[in-house]
Amino acid sequence: xxxxxxxxxxxxxxxxxxxxxxxxxxxxxxxxxxxxxxxxxxxxxxxxxxxxxxxxxxxxxxxxxxxxxxxxxxxxxxxxxxxxxxxxxxxxxxxxxxxxxxxxxxxx
Amino acid sequence: xxxxxxxxxxxxxxxxxxxxxxxxxxxxxxxxxxxxxxxxxxxxxxxxxxxxxxxxxxxxxxxxxxxxxxxxxxxxxxxxxxxxxxxxxxxxxxxxxxxxxxxxxxxxxxxxxxxx
Numbered sequence: 001x002x003x004x005x006x007x008x009x010x011x012x013x014x015x016x017x018x019x020x021x022x023x024x025x026x027x028x029x030x031x032x033x034x035x036x037x038x039x040x041x042x043x044x045x046x047x048x049x050x051x052x053x054x055x056x057x058x059x060x061x062x063x064x065x066x067x068x069x070x071x072x073x074x075x076x077x078x079x080x081x082x083x084x085x086x087x088x089x090x091x092x093x094x095x096x097x098x099x100x101x102x103x104x105x106x107x108x
Numbered sequence: 109x110x111x112x113x114x115x116x117x118x119x120x121x122x123x124x125x126x127x128x129x130x131x132x133x134x135x136x137x138x139x140x141x142x143x144x145x146x147x148x149x150x151x152x153x154x155x156x157x158x159x160x161x162x163x164x165x166x167x168x169x170x171x172x173x174x175x176x177x178x179x180x181x182x183x184x185x186x187x188x189x190x191x192x193x194x195x196x197x198x199x200x201x202x203x204x205x206x207x208x209x210x211x212x213x214x215x216x217x218x219x220x221x222x223x224x
Contacts, residue, residue, distance in 0.1 A: 003151065031211060042201070042217040043152075050211075088151060095167075096142055096203065096213060098152040 004089055004099035012105040019076045021102040023089035024069075031092045032065055034074050036085045037101075043088075046074075081108045110136045112204050114216035121192055122224055128188045129219045131202030137182035138204035142213075143175075146199040158185045182207065192223040 004025035013019055025032070034046040049056045049065045049072065056063045062075040076083055084106045089099040111134040121127050131141055139160045144152040156177050157165045164177035176188040185204075189196055201218045 003153070033213075040199075043215045045215075048211065092211070092213075095154060095157055095165075096205075097154055098144070101151045103149075 003097055004091055006087075006089060006099040006102045008102060009100070010103045010105070012107065013079055015079060015081055015106055015108050017079055019079050019083070019104055019106070021074045021087050021089075021104070023072045023074070023099045025072075025089070025091045025097075025099070026070065027091060027093055027097075029067070029091045029093050032063075032072050033090045033092060034061075034063060034072075035088045035090060035098075037088065038085045046087075076104075079104075079106045081106050110134070110206060110212075110214045112202065112214045112216040114200075114202055114219050116219060117217065118220040118222075120222045120224065123193050124191055126188055126190045127192055127221060128186055129200055129202075129221075131185045131187070131204065131216050133183045133204040133206075133214070136204070136214075137207045138185075139182065139207050140205040141179060141185040142203045142205075143177060143185075143187050144201045144203070146201060146218075152201060155187075189221065192221070194223045197221055197223045 006023045031050045033048045035043045047058045049063050060077045065072045086101045086103050088101045113132045115130045141158040143155045146152045155170045158177045158179040160179045166172045179185040203213045203215045206212045
């Protein structure tokens with residue numbers, strides 16, 4: 001399978017805490033992207049990091065990429081209850097493969 | 109921003125029937141569209157890559173005769189689930205890669221299929 005793996009599978013934190021999710025992948029990439037999905041809904045694009053970039057920020061999101069380890073992390077700072085969702089990484093080369101996902105619950 | 113539509117948004121059908129799902133890029137052209145299937149509480153699994161004017165590339169384990177993909181224009185790809193069975197019940201999502209910016213993909217809202 002080309003699918004990447006994310007850990008943890010599930011994460012539960014208190015509002016205001018930071019949440020970190022990790023993604024490992026197997027193939028070469030042009031870029032890696034992070035998405036969120038609320039239960040039973042469509043995908044929301046969060047951030048894209050190119051293969052020649054190591055870190056990127058967008059609001060409360062911070063993404064890192066280590067191509068030598070084929071891994072990426074997503075940090076959500078100062079979490080809110082509204083951040084409760086599933087988060088997926090996706091690798092872009094020719095095909096576009098999603099990771100296994102992390103289910104984040106932020107407790108108010 | 110760019111929009112990708114899917115039709116229908118949900119469908120219920122009897123076992124043995126065929127169901128066609130449309131994926132349209134509304135305000136951009138897409139040479140490549142992807143079709144995914146998502147089971148409850150699982151990730152999106154890539155089924156096939158659809159290229160305009162050529163045959164789709166299927167992922168390992170996906171039956172091309174069961175999941176027929178047609179990408180006849182730069183704005184439309186269709187997925188037909190032939191002789192659907194209850195195990196085909198799933199959430200089907202398409203995405204379209206913008207021809208003007210290959211880094212950018214836009215996802216459709218998904219089609220929920222229930223086969224009775």
